Amino acid sequence: MTRAVYDDAGSGLAVVLLHGYPFDRSMWREQIDFLSAHGYRVIAPDLRGFGETVAQTSFAELSGPSHRLKSVPINEVDRTITSMADMAHDVATLMDKLEIVDAAICGLSMGGYVAFEFVHLFPTRARTLVLAGTRAPADNEQEKQARAQQAEQMLAKGMGDIAGATLPKLLAARTLTEKPGVVGRVREMILRADPRGAAAAQRGMAARRDYSGDLPGIRVPVLIIVGHQDPIRPVTDAEFMHRGLSDSRLKIIEDAAHMTNMEQPENFNRALLAFMETLDNTAGASPPS
Ligand code: MLT
Numbered sequence: 001m002t003r004a005v006y007d008d009a010g011s012g013l014a015v016v017l018l019h020g021y022p023f024d025r026s027m028w029r030e031q032i033d034f035l036s037a038h039g040y041r042v043i044a045p046d047l048r049g050f051g052e053t054v055a056q057t058s059f060a061e062l063s064g065p066s067h068r069l070k071s072v073p074i075n076e077v078d079r080t081i082t083s084m085a086d087m088a089h090d091v092a093t094l095m096d097k098l099e100i101v102d103a104a105i106c107g108l109s110m111g112g113y114v115a116f117e118f119v120h121l122f123p124t125r126a127r128t129l130v131l132a133g134t135r136a137p138a139d140n141e142q143e144k145q146a147r148a149q150q151a152e153q154m155l156a157k158g159m160g161d162i163a164g165a166t167l168p169k170l171l172a173a174r175t176l177t178e179k180p181g182v183v184g185r186v187r188e189m190i191l192r193a194d195p196r197g198a199a200a201a202q203r204g205m206a207a208r209r210d211y212s213g214d215l216p217g218i219r220v221p222v223l224i225i226v227g228h229q230d231p232i233r234p235v236t237d238a239e240f241m242h243r244g245l246s247d248s249r250l251k252i253i254e255d256a257a258h259m260t261n262m263e264q265p266e267n268f269n270r271a272l273l274a275f276m277e278t279l280d281n282t283a284g285a286s287p288p289s
Contacts, residue, residue, distance in 0.1 A: 016104070
């Protein structure tokens with residue numbers, strides 16, 4: 001069992017926000033405030049190995065086979081892996097704890113992979129999916145190798161180089177020049193990430209399944225969001241998911257790259273709310289104990 005640190009705000013139908021890599025729940029600040037003010041209960045966990053969940057998982061007195069970050073000797077840390085399914089199970093465990101039967105599951109990038117695993121493992125618990133800046137296919141060999149190298153680099157040298165190299169891809173040119181506050185928040189999130197948790201998640205992403213075959217079987221409505229200038233998960237990835245899903249809508253956000261929700265929070269929130277309002281906004285009742 002993983003004791004996730006999470007935000008829980010508002011009341012109504014639950015919306016679970018799953019952050020990307022190597023970020024934490026603070027990336028959802030604008031969505032937590034907005035959705036909780038519009039009649040939703042918003043749950044935003046730090047996924048396993050990220051944000052404050054690192055300290056808890058590393059030092060708390062927990063045990064169990066799925067609890068991999070804890071009690072790993074330092075010389076074995078480079079073999080740990082956090083799978084997308086591990087994270088999806090953590091989300092379900094957190095929902096159990098909070099007595100949430102089903103929820104809208106919204107994931108950005110890595111969070112989207114976790115959302116794919118969640119709806120696969122717990123199909124009745126996802127009321128809907130929001131897939132932002134993510135993709136269905138698995139990594140090719142070259143991408144897997146790049147992840148392995150980045151994991152080693154992080155463990156050896158920390159997060160500094162990664163922050164410098166990835167910021168220009170994560171954020172659109174306009175964000176980089178006009179929104180220093182957003183640039184600073186993204187940089188800080190990367191720099192404070194625990195390299196051990198990030199490396200374990202990199203290995204988990206490299207090992208993730210190809211979700212393309214899942215698309216036709218996803219029976220809930222899906223909102224796909226993508227930044228028009230996203231070089232990491234470009235519009236073509238979003239269009240691929242849109243074609244494969246039976247009930248989806250696609251929102252392309254201008255002047256945004258990978259971090260659509262932070263770069264253009266008003267547009268992101270408006271799209272999210274318009275989509276949520278098409279659903280039955282009643283919170284699922286707790287199962288009888
Ligand atoms: C993310 O933002 O979560 C990452 O870009 C996901 C990935 O590396 O595939």
